[in-house]
Amino acid sequence: MTEAKVVLVTGANTGLGYEIIKALYASPQPYTLLLGSRTLFKGEAAAAQLKSEVPESTSTLTVIQTDVSSDASLEAAIALITDSHGRIDALVNNAGAGFDGQIRDEKMSIRDAFNASWDTNVTGNHVLTTLAIPLLLKSSDPRLIFVTSGTSSIWETDPANWGGMPPLARINASPVAGWPKPKEVNPITSYRSSKAGLNMLMREWARILKNDGVKVWGISPGFLATNLGGISPETLRKMGAREPHLGGEFMRDVVQGKYDEWAGSVIRSNNTKQPW
Template sequence: MSTDKKIVLVTGGNTGLGYEIIKALYASPHAYALIIGTRTVSNGDAAITKLQSEVPTPGGASTLSVVQIDIASDQSIEAAVASIASSHGRIDSLINNAGANFDTDVRDGKVGLREGFNASWDVNVSGTHVLTTHAIPLLLKSTDARLMFLTSGTSSIAETMPENWGNMYMLPRINASPPAGWPKPPPMHPLTTYRSTKAGLNMLMREWARILKEDGIKVWAVSPGFLATGLAGTGVDVLRKMGALEPHVGGEFVRDVVEGKYDSQAGLVIRAEQPQPW
């Protein structure tokens, strides 16, 4: 069970940003035991096949495996953590990447407002908190434990204020007020629920940083940038036209956090360039 390879669990690791995180670590010269957390094992197996075709020679003799985990299910979380405890004995880096955005489903009438809002919090905050709680004993067995929460640039409360927009062209787009009257015209890319949950996730990160301070576990909320991942069903080509970066940029950023580049910024919400304003 004991291994010199750093053991990394990435939830939502079979697609989007999670896949790019796994890929960046797999290509790294460092050796990892990479665990792809996915709701459907067959999707994780397909991701491994794809990874091995795109990176035929892992940089550091890293290994790939899959664990079934649905962070909206306590039973699934408990079974996944027990499986990792049995197969690996510890976790060196827990990357809480799995998330969801139900804003467009609410806008399009597919789910009710309360249902969509609660589902977003359940996945993005509650499920992440439950998983982290169950995984702490395995992180405590690491000599270099790292805990990451994948947040969003839209979660910054400070940047909702016009005086803080500066030359960041996306901030007016998501923070400008609509015309007077009711009902308001639906925005093309609604974010109210999503960004609220990610702001909550930032506070959750601060709580875990406080709780684990004396245990030596480094904690971050990682804001990977505006990426063309197709979250909430928005086409990647549409996102690219809006200025989204390719997903591998976010994957490489998270890899750098795992490998120590941002250790001096532990306890913060971090962007690749600088800490993100609260």
Template sequence: MAAKQILLITGGNTGLGYEAIKALYASATPYEILMGSRKISNGEQAIEKLKQEVKESSSNVSVVQADVTSDESLEKLVGGIESKYGKLDVLINNAGAGYDTQIQSGALSIREAYNASWDTNVTGTQVLTTLSMPLLIKSKNPRLLFVTSGTSSLIQTDLSEGMFARLNAAPDAGWPKQGQLNPVTSYRSTKTGLNMLMREWARILRNDPVKVFAISPGFLATGLGGVGAEQLKKMGAQDPAIGGKFIRDVVEGKRDEHEGKIVRSDFFDSPVQPY
């Protein structure tokens, strides 16, 4: 029997992260899946749900505490993986957050919201990736994935069709701007920054065996940013399971020709995001 690949995914107890774990857990390939969750109790509840939905698996899944805004949490996490497994085969940087709605509501200032967005979506990802690199290098087939967003594309800020009609619509003249639909400015900017982070890691690891990707899973009804999954579905969002299966495909080598690029899921026209 093949040895299990050691796989860590942050933000794994909910949304896209949970669906990715579900797809991997249902795979014929055996994995030791480490479900990163800020709260262990939330991860434990997610695993109970997972085992009800997927009755049989060749993999094992366990929860690990992973708060990407805390260096202490990430250092403890990577230290535990090193002590128990001595390597890491796959790192999926999935944890992310959007705070734009909290700017609108007044719960956070612009600075507070932007700093929180960058800390979670970019800085925390960079800290974990850097800490994990010695363990990834020890793998025979290491993979490093960054979950980005279709909203981060610079080229597609010019599009005015489909969901981009809503994202890129210009409000009426004058100030202050009222009624702008679905503002995601801080979220979009952090994911654009994450794309460059991926490209930098692709450059840094060009002479190493680590395969690097960014995943653009599509417009999914995950409820990210507090909008709510049902509302997102009304706006045309897809089932998050589509994104989860897409991440599994990348992990299992079905997009290796696009290594070092931003790849998008099959329900888009092109497999490579035009950034």
């Protein structure tokens, strides 16, 4: 009998992370699933909810505290996984956050919000990945995944490259002249900037681990109706967001090998590579 693959998903107590864990937990293929959560309380609540939604599963589920803004938390998580499992077959760096609404509403300064965005979306992922490499290299089929964003494409900020797609026009169109600019419903400047940086981080890890047999991706799951950035799912649906479970199922397909030939790229849930 094939040993269940060990999969760690950060930020898995809510949103896309929860849907990734759920899609894997509901799969007939058995996994040892590590539900990473910033706080154990929220992680345990998510695990209980998942078990009620998927009462029968071939997989096991364990909650691991993974606060990506805390080196001590990540070091403790890796130590725990080392002792309990000895390897990681797939690391899904999903934990992320948006703070642009806090700038808009004058609840955070620009500097604090940008620093928080980069710390959560880039630095925390880099620290955890660095700590996890020894465990990944003990896998026979190691996979390293960074969850990025469709808003992170620099190429698509050029109007010539919108291709008549309303979502691209919506996030990339220029506001009217004058200052201050009108407040946006869903501001994303620091968020998309950090995710563009995450894309380069993914490429760096693909370079560093090329000769170690580690498959590395950036995954752009699409515009989903999660509560990222404090925008309600209902509002996001009105803006064209899709149901979150679709992103989770796409991520499951990546973990299970459907997109292996596109390792090293940012790939989208519509089966295309995202332009840089």
